[in-house]
Amino acid sequence: MIRNLTLLAAAAIASACPAHAESQTAEQRAVELSTEQAAVWQGEVDYWDRVNSRDLEGYLDLWHPDFTGWPCGAAGPADLSGLAEFAEAWFEGMTARGQRTVPTAEAVIVKNGFAVTYLSAVTTWTEAGGGPASKREKFVHTWQATDDGWKIVGGMCAPLVSYDAAETSDPVAIGAAETAKGLTTEYSLFPSDGSLTHAEDGVVLPDGRLLVGDWDHGLVTLAPDGTRRPFGNFVAAGFRTKAEPLWNSPNGVSFEPDGRHVLVADITGGHIYRVDTQTEQVTLIYDHPFGVNSVVRDTSGAIWFTQSTRNKAGEGSEARMFAAADKPLGDGSVWRIAPEELDRAKPVAVEMVSSLDFANGIAFDATRQKLYVAEIMQSRILSFAVDPDTGALGDRRILVTLPTPDNIELGADGMLWVASPFANAVYRVDPGTGDRQTIFSPTPDTNAQIIAETARRLEAGEPVLSLLTPAMWGPLPGLVTGVILAPDGTVYVSNLGDALVRLKPGTGPVSATSNDGGNHD
Numbered sequence: 211m212i213r214n215l216t217l218l219a220a221a222a223i224a225s226a227c228p229a230h231a232e233s234q235t236a237e238q239r240a241v242e243l244s245t246e247q248a249a250v251w252q253g254e255v256d257y258w259d260r261v262n263s264r265d266l267e268g269y270l271d272l273w274h275p276d277f278t279g280w281p282c283g284a285a286g287p288a289d290l291s292g293l294a295e296f297a298e299a300w301f302e303g304m305t306a307r308g309q310r311t312v313p314t315a316e317a318v319i320v321k322n323g324f325a326v327t328y329l330s331a332v333t334t335w336t337e338a339g340g341g342p343a344s345k346r347e348k349f350v351h352t353w354q355a356t357d358d359g360w361k362i363v364g365g366m367c368a369p370l371v372s373y374d375a376a377e378t379s380d381p382v383a384i385g386a387a388e389t390a391k392g393l394t395t396e397y398s399l400f401p402s403d404g405s406l407t408h409a410e411d412g413v414v415l416p417d418g419r420l421l422v423g424d425w426d427h428g429l430v431t432l433a434p435d436g437t438r439r440p441f442g443n444f445v446a447a448g449f450r451t452k453a454e455p456l457w458n459s460p461n462g463v464s465f466e467p468d469g470r471h472v473l474v475a476d477i478t479g480g481h482i483y484r485v486d487t488q489t490e491q492v493t494l495i496y497d498h499p500f501g502v503n504s505v506v507r508d509t510s511g512a513i514w515f516t517q518s519t520r521n522k523a524g525e526g527s528e529a530r531m532f533a534a535a536d537k538p539l540g541d542g543s544v545w546r547i548a549p550e551e552l553d554r555a556k557p558v559a560v561e562m563v564s565s566l567d568f569a570n571g572i573a574f575d576a577t578r579q580k581l582y583v584a585e586i587m588q589s590r591i592l593s594f595a596v597d598p599d600t601g602a603l604g605d606r607r608i609l610v611t612l613p614t615p616d617n618i619e620l621g622a623d624g625m626l627w628v629a630s631p632f633a634n635a636v637y638r639v640d641p642g643t644g645d646r647q648t649i650f651s652p653t654p655d656t657n658a659q660i661i662a663e664t665a666r667r668l669e670a671g672e673p674v675l676s677l678l679t680p681a682m683w684g685p686l687p688g689l690v691t692g693v694i695l696a697p698d699g700t701v702y703v704s705n706l707g708d709a710l711v712r713l714k715p716g717t718g719p720v721s722a723t724s725n726d727g728g729n730h731d
Contacts, residue, residue, distance in 0.1 A: 247318040250325040250353055253360045254313060257351070258331070262310050264301040270294055274354055274361035307335040313349070317680065322532075325353040325360065328680045348684075352676035364676035396714035397652070397703075399687065401436030404708035411463040411504075411617050411692040411704050413472060415487055420694065421472065422704065423460030425452055428492065429474065429485065432710075442485050442492040449492075450479070456523055462504030462516075462571065462617060462692075475502040475515060477531070479523040482515065496547060496557050501527060504617060508574045508581075511549035512601050515559075516569035516583060518542050534568050536675035538587045538668065542566035546601050562603055563594070571618035571692075573626065575641060582626060582641065584615035587668065591615050591628065591639070610644045612637055613661045617692035617704070627693040629703065632664050632674075633657045634683050634690055636703055636713075650703065650713055656681060686711055 253272065260268040273293060303309075310333070317328040327350065334344040352364035409430075412422030420432040421441060428444030450457045461477040466484075474483040480498035482505050485491070496513070500522060505515040519534035520541045521527040533539065544563035551557035563569075567587035574581055574596070581594045581603065593609035596602075609626075613633035620626050626639040627649075634657045636650040651657065660682055667674050683689045687707025694702040694710070703711035 244320075246320045247325075250320060250327060250360050251315055251318050253353060253362075254315070254318075254327045254329065254351065257362070258311055258313050261301075261304070264305055266294070266297055266301060269297055269301075272362055274356065274363040277361075277363055304335075309333060309335040323355045324363075324676065325355075326676075326679045327351045327353065348681065350679045350681045352679065397650070397711050399709040400702070400712045401432060401438065401709060403436060404687070405436075405438050406430075406708050406710070408459070408706055409704050409710060410461050410706060412694045412702070412710075413463055413465050414694060414696040416469070418696075418698075420702065420710070421463070421487070422694075422710070423463055423474065425459065428458075428460055428483070429463070429472075442490040444483065444492050447483060447492040447494045448481065449476075449483070455525060461502070462506075464504070464506050466507045467509050467576070473505045473507060473513070475505040477501040477503050477518065478521070478527045482513070495552065496559065498545070498559065501531065503570055504572045506572050506574050508596070508601075509576045510598060510601070511552070513547040513552065514562075514572055514574065514581060515545050515547075516542065516566075516572050517545060518568045518570060532675065535587070536673045537671070538567035540565050540567055542569035542585070544569060544572070544581075544583055548601065562601075563592075563606075570616050571628075573618045573620045575620055575624070577624060578641060580641065582609060582618060582620075584618050584628070586614045586616060589613055589615070589665065589668070591618065591626070593641070609641060610639050610646055612639075612646055614664065616690070619693045619695055621695050627695065627701075629690050629692045631689045631691060632677070632682060633661050634686065636690070636693055636701075649701070650711075652685060656684075683707075 257269070257272050259265075260272070270293060277293070311331050313329045313331040315327065315329050317326070319326045319328075329349050330346055331349055332344055332346050334342065337343050351362050353360045354363040406422065406424070408425040409422040412420055415421055415431070418434060421429055422432065424430040424440070427440035428449045429441040430438050431441045432438055452459070456479060458476045458479040458481055460474050462475040464473050465471070466473060470487055472485045472487055474485060476482070478501055480501050481494055482496040482498070482502055484493045484495045498515070498517065500517050500520045503516045503518045505513060507513050519530055519539055521530035521534070534541070543561050543566055545559040546562050547557050547559045551559075563583065566583070566585050568585065570584040570586045572581070572583050579596050579598055581596050583592045583594070585592060590611045591609045593605075593607050594603040595605035597604070612628060613630045613635070616629045616631050618626055618628050624641065626641050628637040628639060628646075630637065634651065634653055635648060637646050638649050639646045660677055664674050664677055667677075678689075683705065686703070686705060687709050688705040689707075690703055690705050692704035694704055696702070700715065701713040703713065705711065
């Protein structure tokens with residue numbers, strides 16, 4: 211999916227989060243940051259100084275004129291026009307309690323004129339009976355550089371104010387907060403040493419090993435004990451690591467119907483690789499002008515893939531994906547390579563669906579002869595009937611509306627599994643009815659509010675990039691991007707962190723994968 215967006219946060223966390231940060235004061239913490247990070251963090255220190263001193267004018271001066279979001283302490287979304295009234299009442303209550311908050315930076319991320327401060331803070335106050343009280347909370351602010359210094363352009367707190375989705379008719383918000391039967395919050399990380407590098411998606415080999423995407427090698431295998439090694443020679447097939455200008459990024463990974471070959475989509479360079487899992491032979495079978503998000507092969511032998519946006523390979527590819535993931539651009543699409551084309555030196559792909567808002571995961575349902583496509587910026591999954599002889603698509607409809615669907619996976623039982631990054635959740639959808647079930651949601655209250663704000667911004671045509679902070683995917687290693695179903699029923703959640711999330715036993719079906727064209731991301 212929007213793999214590059216996590217760079218806004220992940221790239222700086224390691225350098226900005228020393229192990230002893232919790233014991234440091236804000237001033238000590240700022241000294242260790244780069245000059246640019248320190249300038250942003252000083253703005254955060256000023257913010258809390260003005261909150262603690264009840265300096266209303268100074269507090270309001272720190273907010274960007276275009277601010278819209280959920281300011282820390284507010285009971286709901288607000289904009290700058292409503293901020294003064296909220297802050298005045300907030301300060302009055304804090305004064306009555308003698309309240310004071312001291313922040314500690316956990317991460318300060320700066321990129322392209324924007325910054326995110328992710329912090330923990332201890333708030334102390336005096337109870338009505340005269341006794342002292344305190345609590346530790348997480349806060350996130352998004353800042354934007356202006357001629358007048360750094361200003362807050364987005365605000366979010368985690369944990370946030372409780373959000374009762376049952377009180378709204380918004381299906382996106384309801385889906386984000388639902389706690390349907392089968393919901394689990396129990397999980398472990400695999401491998402435990404956190405040795406993965408951007409495992410956005412993957413599959414499970416017949417011998418039980420996991421095969422997952424990797425920035426440095428293309429694919430790596432994970433043995434049951436967590437041992438990792440490169441799989442196949444991707445470099446010989448034209449793969450380039452991120453250190454090179456024309457770098458490639460493995461995204462969707464799927465089995466072909468034969469259960470032997472795997473297809474790998476490259477979202478920055480537009481390559482489609484075919485990998486023989488028995489010999490580890492890697493072949494570049496197609497080169498698209500723009501990035502390829504996810505790829506799947508149907509039972510006729512045709513290959514289908516999604517183009518999220520028109521991001522040409524090279525230095526502009528990443529920036530274009532940022533733009534398409536921040537605001538709908540309508541240049542996503544679905545393409546088909548006919549079986550006979552794959553025998554040619556330069557196969558020709560035909561555009562089958564156009565004008566999508568960040569086309570993402572794709573799955574082929576051989577039983578129903580349906581093609582499912584995730585349209586992440588519209589928070590929906592589309593369904594198409596596929597003519598088995600010609601590949602023509604018809605009966606276009608919305609299969610299900612749910613928060614920001616990324617990679618999708620069809621299990622042997624015919625159920626569609628969906629990863630949602632903004633909801634930090636995994637859903638299971640019945641393609642026959644469109645009914646859905648929340649399977650995994652470690653922080654439903656926090657992410658319900660993030661999804662509600664995401665939906666509001668998308669409907670209003672406003673950017674959503676500032677919502678992408680560690681509050682979105684915490685406490686998981688990274689942004690949720692995919693689901694990997696093992697034959698023994700184990701379910702792994704892939705993400706942009708350094709380890710997979712292994713859900714508790716029994717979360718998945720008894721037999722979760724098949725070789726009929728249904729195991730696709």
